[in-house]
Amino acid sequence: MAKHQSASGPSQRMLRVxxxxxxxxxxxxxxxxxxxxxxxxHVITVPEVRMSPDLKLATVFVMPLGGKDMxxxxxxxxxxxxxxxxxxxxxxxxxxxxxxxxxxxxSFEKSSRIDALLSSPAVQRDLAVLDxxx
Numbered sequence: 001m002a003k004h005q006s007a008s009g010p011s012q013r014m015l016r017v018x019x020x021x022x023x024x025x026x027x028x029x030x031x032x033x034x035x036x037x038x039x040x041x042h043v044i045t046v047p048e049v050r051m052s053p054d055l056k057l058a059t060v061f062v063m064p065l066g067g068k069d070m071x072x073x074x075x076x077x078x079x080x081x082x083x084x085x086x087x088x089x090x091x092x093x094x095x096x097x098x099x100x101x102x103x104x105x106x107s108f109e110k111s112s113r114i115d116a117l118l119s120s121p122a123v124q125r126d127l128a129v130l131d132x133x134x
Contacts, residue, residue: 014051021058021098022049024091025084034083038076042069047105051098058088058098061105070104077102 010018026046029039043065050059064073077084081100089097117123 010050011053014053014055017055017092017094018049018051018058020092021051021060021088022046024088025049025058025060025100027091028084028087033087034076034080036076036080038069038072039080042073044073044077045105047107055094056096056098058100060100060102061107062102063105074102074104 028034029044029046032040045063045065046060047063048061050061051057052059060077062073062077064070081102085097085100088100
């Protein structure tokens with residue numbers, strides 16, 4: 001296996017470690033370990049974690065329930081990053097505890113936009129024309 005990430009995507013190891021980190025970070029956030037009023041006031045989902053090829057950086061994608069207050073939640077997570085990383089280091093058996101960065105998960109928003117486009121009158125009209133031709 002190549003030492004660097006191939007053009008085909010992340011390695012199996014990166015995917016496995018990312019999934020373990022995702023579960024641990026979600027558990028840390030659900031238990032309220034960070035003791036932050038902003039984080040305590042939100043239910044935060046962690047849909048994905050992407051690991052760097054050397055496993056030293058974990059990009060954690062987060063989404064507060066309902067997508068509300070994203071900026072304050074990201075700021076609070078960034079402020080509590082050291083505590084979360086320390087907890088993560090105790091629970092994940094890696095040579096190095098990965099540095100963590102938090103980003104907003106935009107997959108829900110993209111999915112909603114695609115759904116809205118697909119249900120638009122213009123697309124529905126074009127689909128009806130295709131059905132008539134068959």
